[in-house]
Each structure stands twice: as C-alpha cells, then as structure tokens.
Amino acid sequence: MALSEKPKPPRHIAIIMDGNGRWAKQRGLPRTAGHAAGAEAFRRIANYCRTLGVEYLTVYAFSTENWKRSADEVAGIMKLLRRYLEEALRDMEKNRVRFCFFGDLSKLSPDLQALCDRAQKQSEDYDVQVNFCLNYGGRDEIVQAARRFARDVADGNRQPEELTEELLSTYLYSADVPDPELIIRPSGEKRTSNFLLWQSAYSEYVFMNVLWPDFSSADLDAAIEEYHRRNRRFGGV
Ligand code: IPE
Ligand code: IPE
Ligand code: MG
Secondary structure, rough: OOHHHOOOOOEEEEEEOOHHHHHHOOOOOHHHHHHHHHHHHHHHHHHHHHOOOOOEEEEEEEEEEEEHHHHHHHHHHHHHHHHHHHHHHHHHHHEEEEEEEEOOOOOHHHHHHHHHHHHHHHOOOOOOEEEEEEOOOOOHHHHHHHHHHHHHHHOOOOOOOHOOHHHHHOOOOOOOOOOOEEEOOOOOOOOOOOOOOOOOOOEEEEOOOOOOOHOOOHHHHHHHHHHHOOOOOOOOO
C-alpha cells in the first residue's frame, strides 16, 4: 500500500519488544544475539514510525523485573544500549529524534546514565519523541509518583484533596505525553508485564505472534490496521 493510502497512524504507539530470547534459541544462538537483532528491529521500526508520522513511540527495553536474568545477559543488554545511545548521539542531526527515558535510571551504571542524560539534553528541540523504558515498571512509576506527591504535601506545597487523575499524571514519567492509543506486544505473550499500567487504561492492545527481531514494517502496518478496525468507546455507547 502506498504511504498516502494508509490510514493515519495513532499519535502514540507503544511496543513491548519481546521475543529476542526465543528468536536466538530457534537459531542455536546465545540470548545476547537475540537482543542484538532486537536492537536492529528497533532501529528499523523507529525509522518507519517517523516516516509514518507517529509523534510518540514508547518502547519497553528493560523492566524492573529483568534484573532477575543472568549477569551475562544483563551486561549484554546494557552494552547494546550503550552502543545504541553512542550511535544516536553521533547521528542526532540526521535522525532528529527527541529522546526521553522512563524508569529509575539511578540503578544503571554511571556511564549509561550520563549517555541517557546527554541524549535527552541534546535532542530536546526535536519533535518526534522516543520514550525509552529502562529499568521501568508500571507499578514502580506509580509508587515514585505517589512518593513525590507525598513529599510535596509534607513540604506544604500541596493539599491531599488537590490530587486528581490529571494531577497524578503530572508526577509520572509520561507527564507531558498523551496516553498511547495503541500498544503492541509481539512474541505471542498476552500480558502487560508491568508496562504503562496507568497510561494504558483505554489503550487498544494488539498481540502478535511474530518475535520482535523479525518484526517488520508490514507487521506495524497490520497492527495499525487492526487498531483502526476497533471501536473505541471509552465507557460510552
Ligand atoms: C525481550 O525479549 C527483551 C528484554 C526483556 C530485555 P526476551 O529476552 O524477553 O525474549 P524471550 O521472551 O525470552 O523470547
Ligand atoms: C517484558 O518482557 C519486558 C520487556 C520487553 C523489556 P518480559 O519477557 O520481561 O516479560 P515476561 O517475563 O514474559 O512477562
Ligand atoms: Mg520475554
């Protein structure tokens, strides 16, 4: 289908980039090779989202639960992230993507934190926004928000009664970002695994059987088409 014939994509797409390990296993490769292929898939799909005119792309790259994996696997993922961010910093002018990070970055190594910080600062004038979820958990995000609100109350800057859904949203990592209309999970699993618990209240979920490293632009088109077939009611009729 030509780009002009495609239905307008949602403003905000979120993806649980899952299935790297199984992709590697199928090929008799180490899990890290699956993560490397997953990073390639991310580059491909982020570019494609930009071509389509998606304004926000939120990707789940590492969860608060992923520390349970072997030290080798975690180190391999962190190495890939480092490599990706270094490359993104180098190609910033060309790609013109704005980087944001959702998650508790304080648990990452100082050099990785510094790269995240630089990527965020150096890209803040660009429009298309990629939200990287790193050491991210939906429950953790809500706890951190509640803690910061409680701190504001304790400091006398807020009253408990002031708290509304809108105000609580401003304490989340996603403060300035509209909720995702579409959340895609490849790999065949049908669960949220602690992703965007608050923001997904009315998101449309599309679960797909493809493993993330194999995810193609045609798969994204298919997910967007499925999204357009849904009837969103938001509790109305
Ligand atoms: C997703 O792929 C990547 C991360 C969680 C970092 P997995 O590594 O979970 O792949 P599977 O689910 O084991 O196939
Ligand atoms: C979710 O996938 C986290 C990321 C894709 C980063 P997992 O593979 O960690 O989730 P579970 O273990 O299948 O629920
Ligand atoms: Mg998985």
